[in-house]
Amino acid sequence: MGQLLIKNARHLIHDNELKMQDVLINDGKIVEIADKVTTPATRTIDAHGALLTPGLVDVHVHFREPGFAYKETVATGSLAAARGGFTTVLAMPNLNPVPATQAAFQQIKANNEANGRVHIYQYAAISEGLIAEDVSDMAALAADGAIAFTNDGKGVQTAATMLTAMQAAAKVHRPLVAHVEDESLVNGGVMNLGTRSRELGLPGIDPLAESSQLARDLVIAKATGVHYHVAHISTKESVNLVRFAKSQGVHVTAEVSPHHLLLDETHITGDNAYFKMNPPLRTPADRAAVIAGLLDGTIDMVATDHAPHSHEEKQGSFIGAAFGITGIETSFQLMYTHFVKSGIATVEQLLNWMIIQPSQAFNLPGNRELTIGAPADMALFDIDHEHTVTADEFASKGVNTPFIGATIYGQTLLTVVDGQIAYEA
Structure with missing residues (x-):
């Protein structure tokens, strides 16, 4: 899919501090993290301040x-x-x-x-x-x-x-x-x-x-x-x-x-x-x-x-x-x-x-931090807006959860696996 640029994402740097930066992905890896990435990309996604994390396990x-x-x-x-x-x-x-x-x-x-x-x-x-x-x-x-x-x-x-x-x-x-x-x-x-x-x-x-x-x-x-x-x-x-x-x-x-x-x-x-x-x-x-x-x-x-x-x-x-x-x-x-x-x-x-x-x-391979050279396994979460869970929104075949109707924050906006988009809201 070429280069993917995620702009204006907040991510954890240290001591629980969130920093707004751009992240550039190419060939399955993170190749650039900066306050402003100017490298042209095949696709650019504006995160609008959403939380970017390594992929969950x-x-x-x-x-x-x-x-x-x-x-x-x-x-x-x-x-x-x-x-x-x-x-x-x-x-x-x-x-x-x-x-x-x-x-x-x-x-x-x-x-x-x-x-x-x-x-x-x-x-x-x-x-x-x-x-x-x-x-x-x-x-x-x-x-x-x-x-x-x-x-x-x-x-x-x-x-x-x-x-x-x-x-x-x-x-x-x-x-x-x-x-x-x-x-x-x-x-x-x-x-x-x-x-x-x-x-x-x-x-x-x-x-x-x-x-x-x-x-x-x-x-x-x-x-x-x-x-x-x-x-x-x-x-x-x-x-x-x-x-x-x-x-x-x-x-x-x-x-x-x-x-x-x-x-x-x-x-x-x-x-x-x-x-x-x-x-x-x-x-x-x-x-x-x-x-x-x-x-x-x-x-x-x-x-x-x-x-x-x-x-x-x-x-x-x-x-x-x-x-x-x-x-x-x-x-x-x-x-x-x-x-x-x-x-x-x-x-x-x-x-x-x-x-x-x-x-x-479980001694799993891969880097679990957002660093240059790490595999581009990551997720983007909207932590600023609330969402009510409904029975018709699941990708799973199962809807057997008592949390239908719950009000939550942190809806997934984007998930990237090996540099490829696996899910996009």
Whole structure:
């Protein structure tokens, strides 16, 4: 497309200072940053003071293909990612076939590369079907490009399987990512076990299902030296466990989803399946704990757990509806609105949670700062004007989010991947 010039964009330089500058892109790289770029360009876009950042990174997305293309495809999911300002995502293995073998993994990776608008790194499964006791051939899968290993959607139920998995992941220097959930404590639950579940007459998931399995895993992680990453942390007890484990030298990182930062079970005012997710929305005390954990560095990063479902799968009662909400198109916007605009955090902290920390934890290639010579992966956000989220605006096939109707700042205006426009408002 030739040279792309973005004029009058604000970007973070240091100490949370935003500076207005022009950025010139050529041949997939940033070639000039200056107060005024005079080099002629094939295309010029006036940012009018919008916020220019490196491309966002999401380590937890579900693109549903192959196997569940009626929910989402790599094409729709990656367009949704670009619309959210993300240029790099890590795709979960809850697919059919599950990428527990080289053949399945290679098929999925090829489809990601053929149809993705953003950089997609693929997880391989810890075990066949996400539930088998025998651990996958991690050496072969890592050689094929598996970014990490997880059975997301299922907790690893036996300690012996987890021990073997951690030893294998450590050997190939890949993170092992855990959806922590002891199924013996789920009890057919559909939301958090507590006051609200009793008031609504809905079966509850004991929060111990998360924290008890996490405690087990942290002990095994310390013994094996693996990089252990906790997906979608949601309880006060879990945050305390990770904080203690870090103090003991365990190589553990953790993520939290925007919905667990912004919502809790008191927001569930009726039997509305758009609020059904796993892990479920917890208590206000749990929400305060994950916010505190994010601010003090116990929790390293924000990840969406973007989980699209069909309209039919999210209708009616919590009972029978699918677990999960979409989030990749509203994540930065919600975080900017509720954390930065409100004064809880700075732009610098937000970019640390959504770019720097995920990149470092998963050893992702590419430069995560806007500097000359860096790959031109970037996003432009309108942080000055409010926007109301509507059900008809999403690029994702899934509209299963409780944030429809929310007023937000930070709508994505432009996303550039390898110097090419991947999304433009």
